[in-house]
Amino acid sequence: MKNHLLTLALAAVLTTELVTAQTNELADDWKPSSLNQPGQQYPQVNSQRYARFRIVAPHAQSVRVSLGGRERGGLALAKGEDGDWTGVTERALDEGFHYYHLTVDGGSFNDPGVLNFYGSTRWESGIEIPAHDQDFYALKDVPHGRVQLVLFPSKLTNSVIARTAYVYTPPDYDKDTTKRYPVLYLQHGWGENEYAWWNQGRANLIMDNLISEGKCQPCLVVMTYGLTNEGPGPGGRRPGAAGGTNTLSGATNAPAAGGGPGGRGGGNPFSGAAAVFEKVLVGELIPYIDANFRTKSDQPNRAMAGLSMGGMETKFITLKNLDKFSHIGLFSGGVINTNDVNNTPGFREKVKVVFASCGSKENPGSIKANHEALNSIGLKNTAYVSPDTAHEFQTWRRSLYQFAPLLFRD
Amino acid sequence: MKNHLLTLALAAVLTTELVTAQTNELADDWKPSSLNQPGQQYPQVNSQRYARFRIVAPHAQSVRVSLGGRERGGLALAKGEDGDWTGVTERALDEGFHYYHLTVDGGSFNDPGVLNFYGSTRWESGIEIPAHDQDFYALKDVPHGRVQLVLFPSKLTNSVIARTAYVYTPPDYDKDTTKRYPVLYLQHGWGENEYAWWNQGRANLIMDNLISEGKCQPCLVVMTYGLTNEGPGPGGRRPGAAGGTNTLSGATNAPAAGGGPGGRGGGNPFSGAAAVFEKVLVGELIPYIDANFRTKSDQPNRAMAGLSMGGMETKFITLKNLDKFSHIGLFSGGVINTNDVNNTPGFREKVKVVFASCGSKENPGSIKANHEALNSIGLKNTAYVSPDTAHEFQTWRRSLYQFAPLLFRD
Numbered sequence: 122m123k124n125h126l127l128t129l130a131l132a133a134v135l136t137t138e139l140v141t142a143q144t145n146e147l148a149d150d151w152k153p154s155s156l157n158q159p160g161q162q163y164p165q166v167n168s169q170r171y172a173r174f175r176i177v178a179p180h181a182q183s184v185r186v187s188l189g190g191r192e193r194g195g196l197a198l199a200k201g202e203d204g205d206w207t208g209v210t211e212r213a214l215d216e217g218f219h220y221y222h223l224t225v226d227g228g229s230f231n232d233p234g235v236l237n238f239y240g241s242t243r244w245e246s247g248i249e250i251p252a253h254d255q256d257f258y259a260l261k262d263v264p265h266g267r268v269q270l271v272l273f274p275s276k277l278t279n280s281v282i283a284r285t286a287y288v289y290t291p292p293d294y295d296k297d298t299t300k301r302y303p304v305l306y307l308q309h310g311w312g313e314n315e316y317a318w319w320n321q322g323r324a325n326l327i328m329d330n331l332i333s334e335g336k337c338q339p340c341l342v343v344m345t346y347g348l349t350n351e352g353p354g355p356g357g358r359r360p361g362a363a364g365g366t367n368t369l370s371g372a373t374n375a376p377a378a379g380g381g382p383g384g385r386g387g388g389n390p391f392s393g394a395a396a397v398f399e400k401v402l403v404g405e406l407i408p409y410i411d412a413n414f415r416t417k418s419d420q421p422n423r424a425m426a427g428l429s430m431g432g433m434e435t436k437f438i439t440l441k442n443l444d445k446f447s448h449i450g451l452f453s454g455g456v457i458n459t460n461d462v463n464n465t466p467g468f469r470e471k472v473k474v475v476f477a478s479c480g481s482k483e484n485p486g487s488i489k490a491n492h493e494a495l496n497s498i499g500l501k502n503t504a505y506v507s508p509d510t511a512h513e514f515q516t517w518r519r520s521l522y523q524f525a526p527l528l529f530r531d
Numbered sequence: 532m533k534n535h536l537l538t539l540a541l542a543a544v545l546t547t548e549l550v551t552a553q554t555n556e557l558a559d560d561w562k563p564s565s566l567n568q569p570g571q572q573y574p575q576v577n578s579q580r581y582a583r584f585r586i587v588a589p590h591a592q593s594v595r596v597s598l599g600g601r602e603r604g605g606l607a608l609a610k611g612e613d614g615d616w617t618g619v620t621e622r623a624l625d626e627g628f629h630y631y632h633l634t635v636d637g638g639s640f641n642d643p644g645v646l647n648f649y650g651s652t653r654w655e656s657g658i659e660i661p662a663h664d665q666d667f668y669a670l671k672d673v674p675h676g677r678v679q680l681v682l683f684p685s686k687l688t689n690s691v692i693a694r695t696a697y698v699y700t701p702p703d704y705d706k707d708t709t710k711r712y713p714v715l716y717l718q719h720g721w722g723e724n725e726y727a728w729w730n731q732g733r734a735n736l737i738m739d740n741l742i743s744e745g746k747c748q749p750c751l752v753v754m755t756y757g758l759t760n761e762g763p764g765p766g767g768r769r770p771g772a773a774g775g776t777n778t779l780s781g782a783t784n785a786p787a788a789g790g791g792p793g794g795r796g797g798g799n800p801f802s803g804a805a806a807v808f809e810k811v812l813v814g815e816l817i818p819y820i821d822a823n824f825r826t827k828s829d830q831p832n833r834a835m836a837g838l839s840m841g842g843m844e845t846k847f848i849t850l851k852n853l854d855k856f857s858h859i860g861l862f863s864g865g866v867i868n869t870n871d872v873n874n875t876p877g878f879r880e881k882v883k884v885v886f887a888s889c890g891s892k893e894n895p896g897s898i899k900a901n902h903e904a905l906n907s908i909g910l911k912n913t914a915y916v917s918p919d920t921a922h923e924f925q926t927w928r929r930s931l932y933q934f935a936p937l938l939f940r941d
Contacts, residue, residue, distance in 0.1 A: 265682040
């Protein structure tokens with residue numbers, strides 16, 4: 122018992138010293154994260170990209186944050202004299218959006234101070250680290266498009282009545298009701314859902330800003346759920362059952378056991394999953410969109426892109442359907458390689474844009490090497506590496522910002 | 532210390548007995564709540580409308596659920612041999628939707644098993660008790676309208692660039708692009724936001740179902756944030772900043788100190804708050820909607836309704852703007868009384884529908900008495916009392932279902 126107490130006391134001293142040492146070097150310009158719930162002061166972020174947390178749980182034994190100290194099981198918060206648990210990340214976080222959660226006395230909970238974002242097959246807490254280039258996804262005083270919740274009939278999979286898609290329509294879509302638009306199908310990653318691209322990714326604001334500057338052809342962006350191979354679990358897929366938002370999101374099935382492909386899991390037969398999704402996308406969603414929106418429905422006016430697992434789905438589906446897609450974007454989700462080009466009949470004639478990207482903290486070497494390899498066989502293509510980011514949404518926001526201006530230029 | 536232990540032991544025995552007695556009478560047909568996150572088995576609901584919970588927090592000292600035992604500070608869960616915390620509500624819950632949260636070791640957290648819904652000025656946990664009449668808000672194989680996220684410019688309040696509205700457009704809105712539609716402006720209650728009516732309320736599915744059965748004139752339903760009098764707090768109102776969903780919702784300010792009117796708070800000068808909202812609604816939102824959607828923009832084709840505080844806003848705004856509104860619905864939010872009719876110039880000529888409702892567990896007497904009083908002065912009006920419900924969303928779903936068929940019949 123004495124030893125135990127001594128250990129505790131020593132730990133307390135060490136913790137205090139560490140925190141003090143760290144704090145002395147930290148800029149004292151903390152601001153609430155932009156993703157906090159209304160009126161919530163914590164978490165906060167400073168100009169050095171550190172985050173600090175404050176959690177109220179006066180009788181808890183232990184509170185941890187799954188950020189900025191991962192190798193030790195997350196950042197352990199310390200209980201202050203006021204009973205609140207506080208702590209600062211051990212290092213600067215990358216620019217952009219990060220998922221996280223709390224572990225309170227052994228249970229997983231979200232930070233009650235912040236908004237939730239669907240990732241890892243559940244609604245998680247989110248924090249935003251201001252980025253040097255955040256202007257391109259900021260809300261500005263420019264014309265805004267809309268994000269439209271669509272319930273499209275789906276009979277091919279499970280026994281759902283309808284599936285959910287979100288459709289970005291550009292500014293002025295409803296001003297001239299004779300004009301028709303090309304379409305980009307844009308997929309989320311494993312464990313995410315149809316909210317990811319506009320909620321975490323700010324795809325609608327990225328498009329608004331690009332269009333307002335004349336950098337991008339106005340087009341529709343269609344975002345749907347890509348894990349359609351999974352059966353409806355308890356409280357499972359209920360698209361539109363409550364009409365929307367969180368309900369619709371929770372309306373997403375649990376991942377298949379063992380996780381899916383896409384960097385966060387692995388082991389499932391990917392092609393099987395992608396084949397089911399191909400049926401839904403090509404057989405149900407595309408016809409629905411072309412019938413219910415004013416689209417240009419020919420192959421030159423349809424693009425597909427995706428992040429991580431969504432990139433793999435994009436590659437799988439576009440290469441099998443080059444009569445339907447002319448522009449291909451893979452964000453942290455593999456590459457179109459020379460074999461793909463050589464072994465896919467009609468590739469050179471039919472495909473107008475080939476784009477691959479990743480974060481500089483992922484595998485930029487392979488992206489660049491593939492870019493050179495495609496160049497060497499005379500295939501025009503674009504490779505993009507996002508500076509100082511990893512397998513996270515800042516990489517994908519930037520990827521969309523680079524990719525969208527290339528679309529529908531012919 | 533001995534006394535303390537004895538008390539604990541006695542409490543344990545009593546708790547066990549209570550739980551046993553209760554369990555013996557409970558139907559063992561538990562099903563996961565339809566609002567659970569994907570793959571989550573708990574909470575569950577049985578056919579007698581009891582709910583049971585299971586929370587993982589192996590090292591916690593205390594876990595409570597703010598449902599079904601309110602008078603004792605919420606339902607105290609008991610720790611099982613497996614380390615999970617479980618419990619069953621002490622009584623049947625009312626049919627429909629309920630907000631709740633957990634208290635874990637003194638801190639407020641959401642149930643990680645379920646989806647979140649914005650109420651009480653924060654994202655809370657939600658549970659759905661199947662209702663005998665749930666068919667009218669179920670997702671069916673009928674044509675579906677869309678729910679469109681709109682960012683409308685707003686300069687009148689605070690210093691935001693744009694505000695958020697969700698606009699329901701009926702099925703076929705995009706089929707015949709020459710047709711124009713009447714509009715219902717539909718407001719949430721205090722502590723809720725622009726998600727409430729379609730997320731918790733299922734307004735879009737209620738309208739889809741009514742329209743498919745020919746019971747209701749196709750119209751637009753516009754839902755926006757009604758607490759516009761509040762300044763942007765930290766991480767405050769950021770409409771469209773991340774483009775949507777949770778972010779946009781969190782995009783709602785903290786309530787003014789002391790809470791607002793509308794049954795959950797009180798004390799603030801209501802007319803001041805409503806006057807600010809009137810400016811936004813009448814001065815900014817209505818012109819935006821009429822300019823950007825195919826509306827019938829004349830007075831006979833514009834309705835307003837709201838629940839709780841939204842009902843009070845509806846009364847305040849419509850009576851001051853009878854040149855703009857012809858149909859008035861107050862759901863658990865007061866009544867249009869004989870004085871209102873007599874003291875508002877032109878009321879009898881301009882107002883086509885007067886509707887008031889509440890749950891049978893609220894104040895049905897006053898609704899009925901006012902109905903008779905209006906009848907006695909020869910003013911046609913409708914009163915509706917929702918059976919066996921209180922100041923909660925099942926009352927308001929049913930109110931919309933009763934109100935919408937009355938609209939735009941002239």
